[in-house]
Amino acid sequence: MQMFRRLWHKVLDYVFPKNCLGCEREGEYLCSSCFDKMEYLDRFSCFICNSGAFESGICPDCQDKTGIDQIIVATKYSDNLAGKLVEELKYSYLEDIADSLGTVLVNQIEKKGLRTTIENKTIVPVPLHKKRFAERGFNQSEIILKNLINRYSLKLRKDLLIRQKSTAQQAKLERAERFSNLKDAFSANDKNSIPKEIILFDDVLTTGATFTEAVSALKKSGVERVVCLTVCHG
Ligand SMILES: [Zn+2]
Ligand SMILES: [Zn+2]
Secondary structure, eight states, rough: OHHHHHHHHHHHHSOOOOOTTTTTOOOOOSOHHHHOOOOOOOSOOOTTTTSOOTTTSTTTTTTTGGOOEEEEEEEEEESSHHHHHHHHHHHSSHHHHHHHHHHHHHHHHTTTOOOHHHHHEEEHHHHHHHHHHHHSSOOOOHHHHHHHHHHOEEEESSSSEESSSSOOGGGOOOOHHHHHHTTTTTEEEESSSOOOOEEEEEEESSSSSHHHHHHHHHHTTTTOOEEHHHHHHH
């Protein structure tokens, strides 16, 4: 099986040569020199009002607008290779790209000294609605998390959060619409044990509407603390 898979990848590489999404050099989807140029967010300004620098990523004034306890962002979305990689991964299952994005997360966690915040925790990828999952065939968040799960001994719980509403695509909506579009989009599945603390992962953060709605569903079911983790902030 392993051999067949390797062979199949060789065929694919032959038919579709890989080009770096940064500099277009042939060979890999992301060459090491482009990867090294990736800029990490140095300080976490409030993700809602964009002010200041806060360890939690949320200023005290905005804290009552969201149940998120802490938010960790690796890099920015626009004018940045990470944004391009995330986009690419939405449409094609490319493990190389997912691995690179996983490494971006690990690098930021280490740079910021956040290992203890992540290690041994329960991680929940924001689910896609089953309709979108069926169209795409995979949840890009889950493949990004593979390395992270091994490295930090995370417990993956895909059963905890359910996307019950097939929402219009967020990218096409204005800020206020994004919040109403997602109202009650999630519910928590409390048939199994509920951990007190959760790391919630999504590939991109824009207004934070998705995270905020998902966190509120988790907290209703008894979760006490939720740290949101994301590759880039759009
Ligand atoms: Zn390159
Ligand atoms: Zn704020």
